[in-house]
Amino acid sequence: MAAEHSLTVKGAGGYGLTDQLSSRVPSIMKASPSRSVSGPAPDNREAIMLAAERVFARSGYDGSSMRDIAKEANVSQALLHYHFGTKEKLFDEIFSFRATEINRERGRHLDRLFADGAIPDLPQLIDALFRPTVELGHDPDRFGNFFSRILAASANSDDPHTKDLIAEHYDSTALRFISAFEKVLPGISREDAVWAYMFSIGVGMTMMARTGRTARLSNGICDDSDVELLLRKINLFVCGGLLKMAPAAKS
Amino acid sequence: MAAEHSLTVKGAGGYGLTDQLSSRVPSIMKASPSRSVSGPAPDNREAIMLAAERVFARSGYDGSSMRDIAKEANVSQALLHYHFGTKEKLFDEIFSFRATEINRERGRHLDRLFADGAIPDLPQLIDALFRPTVELGHDPDRFGNFFSRILAASANSDDPHTKDLIAEHYDSTALRFISAFEKVLPGISREDAVWAYMFSIGVGMTMMARTGRTARLSNGICDDSDVELLLRKINLFVCGGLLKMAPAAKS
DNA sequence: GTGCATTGACTAATCGATCAGTCAGGATAT
DNA sequence: ATATCCTGACTGATCGATTAGTCAATGCAC
Numbered sequence: 001m002a003a004e005h006s007l008t009v010k011g012a013g014g015y016g017l018t019d020q021l022s023s024r025v026p027s028i029m030k031a032s033p034s035r036s037v038s039g040p041a042p043d044n045r046e047a048i049m050l051a052a053e054r055v056f057a058r059s060g061y062d063g064s065s066m067r068d069i070a071k072e073a074n075v076s077q078a079l080l081h082y083h084f085g086t087k088e089k090l091f092d093e094i095f096s097f098r099a100t101e102i103n104r105e106r107g108r109h110l111d112r113l114f115a116d117g118a119i120p121d122l123p124q125l126i127d128a129l130f131r132p133t134v135e136l137g138h139d140p141d142r143f144g145n146f147f148s149r150i151l152a153a154s155a156n157s158d159d160p161h162t163k164d165l166i167a168e169h170y171d172s173t174a175l176r177f178i179s180a181f182e183k184v185l186p187g188i189s190r191e192d193a194v195w196a197y198m199f200s201i202g203v204g205m206t207m208m209a210r211t212g213r214t215a216r217l218s219n220g221i222c223d224d225s226d227v228e229l230l231l232r233k234i235n236l237f238v239c240g241g242l243l244k245m246a247p248a249a250k251s
Numbered sequence: 252m253a254a255e256h257s258l259t260v261k262g263a264g265g266y267g268l269t270d271q272l273s274s275r276v277p278s279i280m281k282a283s284p285s286r287s288v289s290g291p292a293p294d295n296r297e298a299i300m301l302a303a304e305r306v307f308a309r310s311g312y313d314g315s316s317m318r319d320i321a322k323e324a325n326v327s328q329a330l331l332h333y334h335f336g337t338k339e340k341l342f343d344e345i346f347s348f349r350a351t352e353i354n355r356e357r358g359r360h361l362d363r364l365f366a367d368g369a370i371p372d373l374p375q376l377i378d379a380l381f382r383p384t385v386e387l388g389h390d391p392d393r394f395g396n397f398f399s400r401i402l403a404a405s406a407n408s409d410d411p412h413t414k415d416l417i418a419e420h421y422d423s424t425a426l427r428f429i430s431a432f433e434k435v436l437p438g439i440s441r442e443d444a445v446w447a448y449m450f451s452i453g454v455g456m457t458m459m460a461r462t463g464r465t466a467r468l469s470n471g472i473c474d475d476s477d478v479e480l481l482l483r484k485i486n487l488f489v490c491g492g493l494l495k496m497a498p499a500a501k502s
Numbered sequence: 503g504t505g506c507a508t509t510g511a512c513t514a515a516t517c518g519a520t521c522a523g524t525c526a527g528g529a530t531a532t
Numbered sequence: 533a534t535a536t537c538c539t540g541a542c543t544g545a546t547c548g549a550t551t552a553g554t555c556a557a558t559g560c561a562c
Contacts, residue, residue, distance in 0.1 A: 058409055062313035155462070158400060159310075198468070213417070
């Protein structure tokens, strides 16, 4: 029974060990068929991120516990702290990874559409707005699009840190799309372009948070699991809204 | 007036004491000038609901603690359990009260618009869709529209109980609006009417979760605190989307 | 044997919920 | 009238469970 007071640390802020680890870029973060024969390395870090993504999508940030995530990933809870330090850093890393991936792809679409001074038509632009979020977040093996739910919850959050995450990862691409609206819709004011962008994102959120309400309200007629159909319907609606906000718009 | 217990609907549940209390309809739940002379009763029950509404709107359900709410309401934590039993019942009662109030008003608007077999024009119908949520949830004294944030979070939630709340309080009115879309937009399919309704709600969510992003993206040009302006912009966009989904639509 | 990955055991803090009990005030009995 | 009882409103203290986070010790590859 020696002095136990040596355990009373609590004050130290930094996680020197995990700080350098957190800069490691997760290789794929998607379940790949090659995993089963890829070798002895279990790569628990990636497994934790995938498990956490599922749990966060299901229960939200505050509703998810590190124990739940550890159990989902089949590792000990301490390992989560070893790899990510804190719950918040774990969430941030998932968010940053997915958001960077998605917005890189959205930027590529914009580059392609406006290459050589071309002016794309509106449906193409709207497709670039939504498709990467749907396709990159979609896990072909499993059922749901987990990050979309996280994104939808984050977009509506009032928490300052969550707002910062959105601003950091999504604002620059958002401004590119707003400018694109001004080019594709001649005569629209900057103000209305911003409104239209926010409204369009709102429409997309309906799709991202798959709650099953569409099927319920339609007695099963509407199938929101058919991604291509969904993108087509959304495109139609959003194009209609955008054209209506532009003063000189063709029907 | 003998048996008032006929109001005790909630049959299930184990809080015999609070069950009959929970049927008490909160008189106003909004700060009213008549409160100052209404009597000596401080009506802490109402104060708790108002405080909880603010805390839930700020931090979400899981992010809010009964201690936070008690402190916000300036009462003891035990009083929350005395009046509402559990945290979940407290949330449900707030949600039910506001949702009932809002959808009663939305129904009244629909009754008026379709009275005597009349067919309203689309902007009027869209106004009925959103205005009650904005106006009834809006506390003129204070700053924010707290219930709108709760509603936006609930609409995107994956939690079964939260989904049930939405379905219970919002589905019947939603079906009325979907049928109204079919009447106002001749030729639109039932399927597209459902899609259009969900998309319109998505647009409205942008307004309800006031995150300040619109102002940030527009360098302050867009002011989302001007409710009338916001309703006008939303109306324009949503009408455009709806007309585009109807086969025989006038521009 | 050196360094990274991993774990079980642990801590302090916080959670929702419960408890016994205080207090004011109205009804009842004498 | 006044002593007694009852009830609704309310609180401080505390419960067991759960939380995020810590740490010494172990496994293991090279």
